[in-house]
Amino acid sequence: MKRIGVLTSGGDAPGMNAAIRAVVRCGVSHGLDIVGIRRGYCGILEEDFVKLGNRSVANTIHRGGTILETARCEEMKTEEGLRKANENLQREGLEGLVTIGGDGTLRGATKLAEAGNVKVISVPSTIDNDVYGTDYTIGFDTAINTALDAIDKIRDTAGSLQRPFFIEVMGRSRGFIALEVGIAGGAEDILIPEVETKIEQLSLDIKRCFERGKRSSIVIVAEGDDAGGALSIAHQVWERLKMEYRICVLGHVQRGGSPTARDRVLASKLGAAAVDALVRGMSGYMVGELKGEKAFTPLRETWEKRKELDADLLRLVKVLSG
Numbered sequence: 001m002k003r004i005g006v007l008t009s010g011g012d013a014p015g016m017n018a019a020i021r022a023v024v025r026c027g028v029s030h031g032l033d034i035v036g037i038r039r040g041y042c043g044i045l046e047e048d049f050v051k052l053g054n055r056s057v058a059n060t061i062h063r064g065g066t067i068l069e070t071a072r073c074e075e076m077k078t079e080e081g082l083r084k085a086n087e088n089l090q091r092e093g094l095e096g097l098v099t100i101g102g103d104g105t106l107r108g109a110t111k112l113a114e115a116g117n118v119k120v121i122s123v124p125s126t127i128d129n130d131v132y133g134t135d136y137t138i139g140f141d142t143a144i145n146t147a148l149d150a151i152d153k154i155r156d157t158a159g160s161l162q163r164p165f166f167i168e169v170m171g172r173s174r175g176f177i178a179l180e181v182g183i184a185g186g187a188e189d190i191l192i193p194e195v196e197t198k199i200e201q202l203s204l205d206i207k208r209c210f211e212r213g214k215r216s217s218i219v220i221v222a223e224g225d226d227a228g229g230a231l232s233i234a235h236q237v238w239e240r241l242k243m244e245y246r247i248c249v250l251g252h253v254q255r256g257g258s259p260t261a262r263d264r265v266l267a268s269k270l271g272a273a274a275v276d277a278l279v280r281g282m283s284g285y286m287v288g289e290l291k292g293e294k295a296f297t298p299l300r301e302t303w304e305k306r307k308e309l310d311a312d313l314l315r316l317v318k319v320l321s322g
């Protein structure tokens with residue numbers, strides 16, 4: 001193998017630059033030519049290629065976002081898009097490809113790998129942590145720490161004015177972010193798509209919380225919760241309790257910022273492992289980390305199989321809200 005490409009696709013996540021850097025520098029150490037593909041799969045279709053060397057990724061390890069930029073590419077989901085992508089990759093002389101991203105990226109990577117024109121290894125990176133085959137995705141640790149910082153600050157004002165607060169976090173259709181920040185932030189309730197939300201019970205919990213002498217009630221709402229977002233849930237609770245409340249939607253703040261040490265290390269390990277795997281002739285796998293060990297999972301399984309939430313953490317929510 002002489003020439004490989006690297007792209008980031010879908011929602012950006014802190015740590016993507018550290019992963020790109022690892023791919024480039026590990027590739028260079030193997031004597032490979034490295035081609036950066038801008039704006040994910042759209043960049044393949046538009047032939048937006050750029051040669052990368054060790055200096056191109058200098059001073060990037062600490063930066064959020066992605067220096068290659070990213071996109072959600074609808075055309076790549078079509079037969080015609082896939083055909084064109086394969087053609088362009090071939091014309092560029094790329095024998096291997098490292099994709100960095102979440103669910104949508106892994107689906108695209110699966111199709112390219114199955115077409116067989118180019119060897120593909122994927123690196124999981126999304127703040128949502130909803131990828132099967134890895135305990136943590138790159139970006140998740142930074143996102144939960146960013147959200148936690150905000151929640152800690154909200155707790156100060158919530159307690160001072162004795163109000164319930166409904167804080168909405170990202171996570172798409174899964175509750176990984178909500179569960180972790182809820183536990184770490186000492187939330188009184190955590191509402192996630194994986195568990196049915198009962199507004200009556202939630203209202204009762206909030207009421208009892210103040211009756212027990214608590215000065216605030218922090219409710220973390222995952223954006224994909226079945227009862228709606230923080231705004232809708234807060235209103236439904238207000239209809240029952242008539243208690244003044246505030247909401248806060250953390251939104252895209254969770255996606256930005258300098259990656260944590262954990263994310264940088266994970267990204268460095270997985271980026272390098274992806275290149276090593278290509279050099280060994282592997283294709284059609286995602287490289288993740290399970291229980292601290294590198295783990296290769298067939299691409300199709302990463303989005304067809306469902307990653308479960310930590311059942312122990314789920315059980316703790318009620319016990320710890322005291």
Ligand code: F6P
Nearest residue numbers: 011102126127128170171172255
């Ligand atoms: O997948 C990452 C994510 O941030 C989700 O948590 C969120 O639902 C979505 O992307 C937001 O996407 P966009 O940036 O396109 O609004």
